[in-house]
Amino acid sequence: MLNHATVSSQPTQPFRFHAAATDHAEGEDSLWTAATRQTFVANRSVYSEGDAADRMFKVVTGAVRTFRLLEDGRRQVNAFYLAGEMFGLEAGETYHFCAEAITATQLLVIRRDALRRRMAARPEIMNDLWRLTASELERAQAHCVLLGRKSAMERVVSFLMSMDERVQHGEAIELPMSRQDIADFLGLTIETVSRTMTLLEEQKLIAMPSARRIVIRDRRPLAALDA
Amino acid sequence: MLNHATVSSQPTQPFRFHAAATDHAEGEDSLWTAATRQTFVANRSVYSEGDAADRMFKVVTGAVRTFRLLEDGRRQVNAFYLAGEMFGLEAGETYHFCAEAITATQLLVIRRDALRRRMAARPEIMNDLWRLTASELERAQAHCVLLGRKSAMERVVSFLMSMDERVQHGEAIELPMSRQDIADFLGLTIETVSRTMTLLEEQKLIAMPSARRIVIRDRRPLAALDA
DNA sequence: CGCAAACTTGAGCGTACTCAAGCGCAGTGG
DNA sequence: CCACTGCGCTTGAGTACGCTCAAGTTTGCG
Numbered sequence: 001m002l003n004h005a006t007v008s009s010q011p012t013q014p015f016r017f018h019a020a021a022t023d024h025a026e027g028e029d030s031l032w033t034a035a036t037r038q039t040f041v042a043n044r045s046v047y048s049e050g051d052a053a054d055r056m057f058k059v060v061t062g063a064v065r066t067f068r069l070l071e072d073g074r075r076q077v078n079a080f081y082l083a084g085e086m087f088g089l090e091a092g093e094t095y096h097f098c099a100e101a102i103t104a105t106q107l108l109v110i111r112r113d114a115l116r117r118r119m120a121a122r123p124e125i126m127n128d129l130w131r132l133t134a135s136e137l138e139r140a141q142a143h144c145v146l147l148g149r150k151s152a153m154e155r156v157v158s159f160l161m162s163m164d165e166r167v168q169h170g171e172a173i174e175l176p177m178s179r180q181d182i183a184d185f186l187g188l189t190i191e192t193v194s195r196t197m198t199l200l201e202e203q204k205l206i207a208m209p210s211a212r213r214i215v216i217r218d219r220r221p222l223a224a225l226d227a
Numbered sequence: 228m229l230n231h232a233t234v235s236s237q238p239t240q241p242f243r244f245h246a247a248a249t250d251h252a253e254g255e256d257s258l259w260t261a262a263t264r265q266t267f268v269a270n271r272s273v274y275s276e277g278d279a280a281d282r283m284f285k286v287v288t289g290a291v292r293t294f295r296l297l298e299d300g301r302r303q304v305n306a307f308y309l310a311g312e313m314f315g316l317e318a319g320e321t322y323h324f325c326a327e328a329i330t331a332t333q334l335l336v337i338r339r340d341a342l343r344r345r346m347a348a349r350p351e352i353m354n355d356l357w358r359l360t361a362s363e364l365e366r367a368q369a370h371c372v373l374l375g376r377k378s379a380m381e382r383v384v385s386f387l388m389s390m391d392e393r394v395q396h397g398e399a400i401e402l403p404m405s406r407q408d409i410a411d412f413l414g415l416t417i418e419t420v421s422r423t424m425t426l427l428e429e430q431k432l433i434a435m436p437s438a439r440r441i442v443i444r445d446r447r448p449l450a451a452l453d454a
Numbered sequence: 455c456g457c458a459a460a461c462t463t464g465a466g467c468g469t470a471c472t473c474a475a476g477c478g479c480a481g482t483g484g
Numbered sequence: 485c486c487a488c489t490g491c492g493c494t495t496g497a498g499t500a501c502g503c504t505c506a507a508g509t510t511t512g513c514g
Contacts, residue, residue, distance in 0.1 A: 068372050071454050076372040091361030096368065123350055130357040133364055134318030140367035141323065145295050145303040147374035148414030152502065179461060187375030192502055194462055211461055211511080227298050379470065406493065419470055421494055437479090438493055 031118065031125070032058060035108040040101035046088070048098050053090035054112045059083050062105025063176035066097040067184065077185035079139065080177060082166050089132055103176045147187045155186040156196040157225040160206065164216055173214040258345065258352070259285060262335040267328035273315070275325050280317035281339045286310050289332025290403035293324040294411065304412035306366065307404060309393050316359055330403045374414045382413040383423040384452040387433065391443055399440040406438070 037060065040046060046057065046064060057064070064081040078097055081087045088099060119126045146155055159182060163173050175182075183190045197214075200206045205222055207215040216222065264287065267273060273284065273291060284291070291308040305324055308314045315326060346353045373382055386409060390400050402409075410417045424441075427433045432449055434442040443449065 068368075070372070070376065074376045076375045078368055078371060091358045092365075096365055123353075126350075126353055126357065130353065130360060131318045133357060133360050137360060137364040137367060138319075138323055140364060140371060141295075141305055143371055144305060144367060144374055145297070147371055148303045148411075149297065149301045178459095184375075189503060190461080191463085191504085195502090198462070416471060417493080418472085418495085422470090425494070 031115075032108050032110065034114055034118075035110040038107050038109050040105045040107065042101060042103050042105075044101045044105075046099040046101060046107070047095050049095060051095050053088070053093060053095045055088060056086065056110050056112065056115060057081075057088040057099075058086045058108040058110075060106040060108055062107075063102040064099055064105060064107075065102050065177065065181055065185075066099045068097055075184045076187070077181055078143075079136075080181075080185065082176075085166075086132060089129060089136075091133065102181065152186075152188055152192050152196050153199070154225055155188060156182075156193060156200070157222050159186055160200075160214060160216070161222060161226045163214075171215060172209060173216070175212045175214060179211070258342075259335050259337065261341055261345075262337040265334050265336050267332045267334065269328060269330050269332075271328045271332075273326040273328060273334070274322050276322060278322050280315070280320060280322045282315060283313065283337050283339065283342060284308075284315040284326075285313045285335040285337075287333040287335055289334075290329040291326055291332060291334075292329050292404065292408055292412075293326045295324055302411045303414070304408055305370075306363075307408075307412065309403075310395075312393075313359060316356060316363075318360065329408065379413075379415055379419050379423050380426070381452055382415060383409075383420060383427070384449050386413055387427075387441060387443070388449060388453045390441075399436060399442045402439045402441060 035058070040062070047053075047055075049068065059081050061083055063083075064087060065077050066079050066081070066087060067075050067077040069075050079087070080102070088095070090096070115125075115129070119129075146158055150158065160173065163175065167173050177185075179190045179193050182188075183193045186193065188196075197206070197208065200222075201208050205216075205218045207217050209215065262285070267289070274280075274282075276295065286308050288310055290310075291314060292304050293306050293308070293314060294302050294304040296302050306314070307329070315322070317323070342352075342356070346356075373385055377385065387400065390402065394400050404412075406417045406420050410420045413420065415423075424433070424435065427449075428435050432443075432445045434444055436442065
């Protein structure tokens with residue numbers, strides 16, 4: 001049985017099953033050992049809105065974005081998934097989003113019928129999947145607060161702090177996604193994201209060795225903005 | 228067993244179990260017949276953020292809002308729940324939102340341990356609750372698109388269309404919530420909501436016999452705006 | 455090295471916000 | 485019966501934050 005005490009308390013972070021579930025012989029590993037591995041080049045679609053939701057994924061390396069498009073091309077990025085994070089779990093029959101690899105990406109893929117078989121054998125798995133859905137819900141709700149009520153500066157800081165927590169960071173945060181991806185995630189334009197980051201750099205709160213590498217220089221005021 | 232084919236295809240609408248599950252002797256009713264009934268006056272809190280999530284609710288009459296507050300008083304309304312709709316289901320141990328009665332409201336209340344007992348007896352119920360969580364997730368994600376990428380006009384129209392579908396409408400839509408509630412739901416200010424509705428009225432797309440009563444006059448262009 | 459894509463910067467604009475006043479309706483009391 | 489009051493809503497004027505359009509600049513890759 002999976003460790004139920006490890007549901008993330010961080011609503012901005014995708015759910016992960018306990019990484020060190022060594023005392024659970026049939027824990028996480030039993031789910032993903034049956035999985036196949038699949039490699040995607042940058043910008044390759046994993047699935048599209050409306051596709052039959054017959055698989056679930058876990059990022060091994062790389063990064064994935066899920067998003068929705070409006071008719072006129074406006075895009076809302078729903079979430080980014082980094083190494084160790086799972087996505088593509090649907091209760092219904094079809095996906096409600098598009099998912100694309102951001103960079104070269106390796107995914108573990110588990111078929112839904114395999115999932116169902118395992119659930120039949122060990123009903124606790126259903127509970128775990130429910131909690132995964134619930135943690136995605138929590139994340140989406142927190143994102144609504146950001147999109148509905150926060151300024152551009154607060155959004156960008158919130159994003160950077162979240163990435164900082166999720167990336168295994170030696171010094172700098174490596175951003176796999178473009179400014180356009182970030183903008184579409186935060187409900188801003190690419191120019192506003194760029195300007196806001198420049199402002200943070202001018203205020204010496206962050207450093208940008210390159211556009212995709214961010215170093216947090218002064219955590220305190222950033223955390224305050226991320227209330 | 229509940230009718231699994233009835234997961235709402237409308238992401239903007241809270242989930243309802245099939246209303247006419249007459250062929251399922253132990254369907255929805257078996258869940259809520261064990262429930263107690265509780266009455267709330269307008270603006271009375273149902274639960275607060277951080278409270279132990281030990282109960283789940285179903286609106287009999289009235290309306291409920293769930294929301295989150297930031298330190299400085301900014302508020303994001305997550306959802307409105309009308310008659311027949313359920314809320315307060317959490318996978319974790321505490322609520323992530325505040326819930327308040329908007330008007331005088333009657334709720335069915337089911338305790339979580341009762342829910343757990345029923346799940347133990349009939350595991351399909353867990354599946355139904357998972358689907359309820361999943362439909363809330365879908366709604367939240369659709370709301371992210373609205374908050375991140377839609378104009379004030381599109382947001383207001385989207386809200387009105389959603390209310391129109393959910394309220395059992397004879398002619399007019401009766402809004403239980405204030406302009407402030409709507410504004411905090413749509414990520415706008417009260418003035419913008421008011422101005423936008425006035426504009427819709429001037430364009431003869433809606434009529435407002437009173438501030439809380441809205442009549443859809445020309446559905447076509449409104450539906451186009453709600454793409 | 456050269457090109458294209460990604461990112462940054464600048465100038466001007468527009469949508470939605472802020473601040474403020476006015477309106478309308480329901481409830482209350484003279 | 486009607487003024488009074490309070491609250492919710494509307495309307496107005498001015499502003500600001502983030503967007504649009506348009507160069508530049510940097511980066512990565514062939």
